[in-house]
Amino acid sequence: MDFKDYITVIEDFPEEGIRFKDITTMMQNGPVYREAIDNMVEFAGKHDVDVIVGPEARGFVVGCPVAYAMEKAFVPIRKEGKLPRETITEDYGLEYGEASLSIHTDAIKPGQRVLITDDLLATGGTVRATVQLVEKLGGVVAGLAFFIELSYLDARNNKDLNDYSIYSLVTFD
Numbered sequence: 001m002d003f004k005d006y007i008t009v010i011e012d013f014p015e016e017g018i019r020f021k022d023i024t025t026m027m028q029n030g031p032v033y034r035e036a037i038d039n040m041v042e043f044a045g046k047h048d049v050d051v052i053v054g055p056e057a058r059g060f061v062v063g064c065p066v067a068y069a070m071e072k073a074f075v076p077i078r079k080e081g082k083l084p085r086e087t088i089t090e091d092y093g094l095e096y097g098e099a100s101l102s103i104h105t106d107a108i109k110p111g112q113r114v115l116i117t118d119d120l121l122a123t124g125g126t127v128r129a130t131v132q133l134v135e136k137l138g139g140v141v142a143g144l145a146f147f148i149e150l151s152y153l154d155a156r157n158n159k160d161l162n163d164y165s166i167y168s169l170v171t172f173d
């Protein structure tokens, strides 16, 4: 299965110079979406995971089915101001902007092993903020799993990420 065949590249979205990788065309194909998730589950199975964490919004479409398949908890990371109870927050930058992400303070117990999921690793800003939130709560990041990695941005070799086990289904050079 070449998952790349199911991902659409859109030039200059959401701004000039960005080649946007659209996973919705992959998700329109049920068996392909399921196989993508099954690959994530296989990776997670090797890392003794207790909890799946995913950042809004596309991290949910990866993380929730993985959590369901593994019968594990899913913890949402949301843009600041969306979670209703006590939170901690991290500011971050991404390929086309900046924002703040929050997590409920009771969502991760110290020592729990966490798989972080998202659709795409670009600069790594989003996942770095997610790692920081999980670790501030005492979680242990067991792995990072993505549908897509933009290898030309080389986020996996960034000093804040190169100690983690990183999995991606598809790489764009």
Ligand SMILES: O=P(O)(O)OC[C@H]1O[C@H](OP(=O)(O)OP(=O)(O)O)[C@H](O)[C@@H]1O
Residues within 6 Å of the ligand: 055, 056, 057, 058, 059, 093, 094, 095, 096, 118, 119, 120, 121, 122, 123, 124, 125, 126, 127
């Ligand atoms: O590695 P980075 O440079 O941080 O970029 C990757 C992030 O950008 C996208 O999310 P976006 O913030 O666009 O939000 P969305 O999922 O709600 O569309 C994508 O889903 C990743 O979370």
Ligand SMILES: Nc1ncnc2[nH]cnc12
Residues within 6 Å of the ligand: 018, 019, 020, 021, 022, 094, 095, 096, 120, 122, 123
């Ligand atoms: N090039 C890109 N395509 C889709 N989502 C992204 N998030 C950050 N960069 C992206």
